Amino acid sequence: MNGFSATRVWAVLIKEFKQLTRDRLTYAMILALPVIQLLLFGYAINSEPRHLPTALLVQEDSVFARSILSGLRNSAYFDLVAQARSPSELDELIRRGEVQFAITIPGDFTRRVARGDKAQILVEADATDPSATGPAVAALAALPTQALAGDLKGALAPRLQAKPAFEVVVHRRYNPEAVTAYNIVPGLLGVILSMTLVMMTSLSVTRETERGTMESLLATPVEPIEVMIGKLAPYVLVGLAQTVIILTIAKLLFHVPMLGGWIGLALGIGLFIVGSLALGFLISTAAQSQLQAMQMSFFYILPSILLSGFMFPFRGMPGWAQALGEVIPVTHFLRVVRGALLKGQSLGDMWRELLALLAFVCVVTALAMARYRRTLD
Known part of the structure; x- marks a missing residue:
């Protein structure tokens, strides 16, 4: 039995490299896969999505409603892409998956804010993928204290200091428990x-x-x-x-x-x-x-x-x-x-x-x- 030979090892090594270069597909895979994985994980993967398509149903045209819409845009989580004309149209948009969020501002919103009468806006989220909506829903917590800060002046200002001007009611549709x-x-x-x-x-x-x-x-x-x-x-x-x-x-x-x-x-x-x-x-x-x-x-x-x-x-x-x-x-x-x-x-x-x-x-x-x-x- 022959002893160990570095020359024979070198010969086998050269042969294997030549075989690898002959198999062009394998050679391309070896070079391409790391690059593709790096690009995908580095650029494409994002666990905190922003600019999510959002549909609106605004039942009153008021200063307060416009301030809320400005606050949503400034958050960078919501892109207001559709204006529904009825609750059924809003429901259809979110059911088809065309939007991630559906926001309703009721017709008595301004009156309730002025009276301090538990004003609310409804935010419906397509929660089929909880990770897609979680950060955006969390960002809504700051909306009641910030959106109307510039509008509640004079006699209305103390109300904002005592409690939030309105409440955001979040309805996680299709997966309310975020399973x-x-x-x-x-x-x-x-x-x-x-x-x-x-x-x-x-x-x-x-x-x-x-x-x-x-x-x-x-x-x-x-x-x-x-x-x-x-x-x-x-x-x-x-x-x-x-x-x-x-x-x-x-x-x-x-x-x-x-x-x-x-x-x-x-x-x-x-x-x-x-x-x-x-x-x-x-x-x-x-x-x-x-x-x-x-x-x-x-x-x-x-x-x-x-x-x-x-x-x-x-x-x-x-x-x-x-x-x-x-x-x-x-x-x-x-x-x-x-x-x-x-x-x-x-x-x-x-x-x-x-x-x-x-x-x-x-x-x-x-x-x-x-x-x-x-x-x-």
Whole structure:
């Protein structure tokens, strides 16, 4: 038995470096992943979102009402983006997820402030994600003592010193107790389906290429779409089984409310499963080994977790990160799941998200068919 040789170690080391440079995809992943992680965590992740879209229902045009609106703008937590004309319109805006907050200033607000008669404004928060609304709700505590400080003068000034001029009544909708599981557990459905279906499909097809069985399949008169359907159909059942298990556990163990929206939820689940499987098939057409398939799958899964609103508030990210997040199908699927389970959204409320998922399925399927090779190189 030969003794230790530094020369042989050096030879193996050189060989391994050359092999690494030949595998350009792996080399790119090694360099790109740290950069992507640094950018995402450094710039995109923000646990204290500001400039949250807010809708207003102002039932009186008064100096006091305008001062309150100025105080909301100055807090930097609220962006006043919509003016509702009725309580039902305000309710619809927050139920559809178009705004994070809905603020109502009643018609007798000025009269109650002047009389010291328990004046109130109502702030409704979409609390499906407690971390997205917590800091903004906390900032509202200073509003009663500061917003009208410049308006309560003369005889009204002592009232502000004795007690706040009005009260902010906060109504946390859809998750009044701020239970984190109500937000996280439904979101896990999208993350788990992405991790398993995309990776399983890409590895399955790439494994056949490595073992040479794909060559026999390509020698048959099977059309690309037939191969794709035959390969993906079993995994559709896997995805449906996973969905049933996750939703059952969410209800029995975590007591996640399931308010309805079943038709839209079923369509969203079907589109997301098919799209994830088609993406896995597309990855397999580019990967030359199972290792590459796994690396490419992870390259998709990482942004899906960080930029979809699963781990961090979506509206807390900068504009460019939100634009990237809108391209990721998990973002739209999470909105469908949370909207159906926590808000009871109807099919008409979630049509934009379903349309985005349908577009994802069509684009990925078309790309997979275009890249599918009838003969091996």
